[in-house]
Amino acid sequence: MTRPLGIIMLDTAFERPVGDVGNAGSWPFPVLYRTVSGALPRDVVDGREGGLMAAFVDAGEALISQGARALLTSCGFLVLRQSHLAARLSRPLATSSLLQLPLIAAMLPTGRRIGVITYDAASLTPAHFLEAGVADPSALPPVAGLPRDGAFHGMIEKGEPYDHARLAAEVLEAVAGLLQREPTIGAILLECTNLPPFTGLIADRFGLPVFDVLTLGRWLHAGISGE
Template sequence: MRHGRHPPLGIIMLDIAIERPPGDVGHCASWPFDVVFRTVPGATARKIVSGDDADLMDAFVAAGDELRAEGAIGLTTSCGFLASRQGELSARMNLPLATSSLLQLPMVERCLPSGRRAGVVTYDAEALTDRHFAGAGADPETPRVGLPPDGSLRAHIEHGCSYDRDGLRRDVQEAVSTLLSDNPGIGAIVFECTNLPPFSEEVSREFGLPVYDIITLGRWFYSGLIQSAYSQSLSMG
């Protein structure tokens, strides 16, 4: 398959049919480069979030191989909970793989001023366990807060309700407020959930903190996969 001037990033998608606005991992306009998608049949959100996904690993590897055949030069996924499978999947893939926005946590924390740390906003706080942080090489004591179980996003993804952007924005804002009030030393926010980047700019502006998500991970990841050539004719300054 032919793409633009640069080869695409491959995105392995969960098997869910939902509305994906710009900013969402599954919307082409979210990315400043070409992307290609491949869905893993049977990979429902609840199955992945609950960690009941060992039987799907072969299918994830097959999806990675199919994306490679389409010209992808690196891979990411559409669920941050796959951080727990980072080591297993990257060892089996034929392309570099960055499963989850949580992979940014160690680097983000090392960039913050003394006494500051990163905090996580996640789709499901009860399901986000030490093994997810271990898979990302992150501190399992990282502060985290979940979106409400009866909130707009879970209703949309797991119960087929219409996408409610205003409701989801309120849920995200309240989650961030709770995270910051419970953890005064938060200096940056990482969105685990790949459906939350549409709100990253608003949250950063509202709370005055940097926000990292699957899109910031993908941009960094891709920047090393396809390097720019520098002109040798420019004079040295």
């Protein structure tokens, strides 16, 4: 029997195509979803969701009661709550694709770094990286964020229509700018769970390995599938 992965969702209403964490078609195994009412993207990105921790735990336990053997979330910024939430849940939880940073770093050739593409660079702090397992401040990865006046922010925070071409261009521009600024980058990690629909485009355009919430979820599911 294939065991499901549970995904704790923020309270959103925008379109989620295949590749997005919130589309069941993105996964090659069963997934279960549970939304935390009132967990708005901007509040989570800015770290203002602390009062909802009990609701996140309740959502996770509800998924576990439905059969989920492990859990993900739908926002990489929730890595700030990784230790707190994982300690309170009865099954393993991975809050963010950023948890892959130490593993990716260990695999790269000498002199190569990981470049992080994030929803909001100004809000991604050393505290987030510390929770992800990057304990050395000198080892923080270079980061590029999506523009606050751009298509992604407009779609997620303002309800603007999903425009694949605009979104793709915005992501590719962010990656290109980061690589121009940091030519030693040897791998890309996508913090935002809405970016994996563009993983293939990034890999093809820049010839680098790309990691995201889907690579994390597949790895996590592989660990529970033999239970």
